[in-house]
Amino acid sequence: MNAYPAVYRSVNATVQKFGYKKISHQVIKKTVGWGDRHLVGTFIAEKYLDDAMKFYRKHHAVALRRDTKLLPGALKILQYLKKNGFRIAVASNRPTKFSLIAIKFLKIETYFDMVLCGDKVAHSKPAPDILKTILKKFSLKRTQALYVGDMGIDIETGRRAKVKTLAVATGSNTAAELKALKPFAVMRNVTAIKKFL
Secondary structure (H helix, E strand, O other): OEOHHHHHHHHHHHHHHOOOOOOOHHHHHHHOOOOHHHHHHOOOOHHHHHHHHHHHHHHHHHHOOOOOEOOOOHHHHHHHHHHOOOOOEEEEOOOHHHHHHHHHHOOOHHHOOEEEEHHHOOOOOOOOHHHHHHHHHHOOOHHHOEEEEOOHHHHHHHHHHOOEEEEEOOOOOOHHHHHHOOOOEEEOOHHHHHHHO
16 A cells, blocks of 8 residues: 555654654655654654654544555455465554554455554564564465565565565665565566466
8 A cells, every 4th residue: 555645744744743844755755664653753852752653643543544545456466365365464563553544444454364563563573573473373384475565674574584575666665775685576566466476
């Protein structure tokens, strides 16, 4: 999904509320992926962070329902995977509450067998906990799984979990940046997943 517009809107509403200048989309985009507290904490002083997080999360719960879209081809690949018996999980550092808001808003919750977020494991990405927990839940060996991510943090998570990782150039990193991190492959579009199954 593309939730960047919702993130931009919520981050800038928060920083302006706390007296900071508006931040460019590109700067915000490069900061996404490590969880919302890390994201907001990059731009807001620690002494204001607890209050800023309350404001950000309240704002973001609304913004996600307005500014989140499926990526081109995403619905088709979800339908294909489900139809062909693949188990599908979400592994995100976004807090569970907000992942579920976005998934339900997009009406794609029926495609997922599991949604696991960074707030439900001991260590969020890039630690391997989230992927290891999913593998255990599905009783799968790491060689039976394929992890798809769109950021450098995803490639590192897959490497630490020893799970084959495909990078799709639709997130915070360019295709060249992703390729330099040496995932199994870099794709321009999520529909390219088919050829790796």
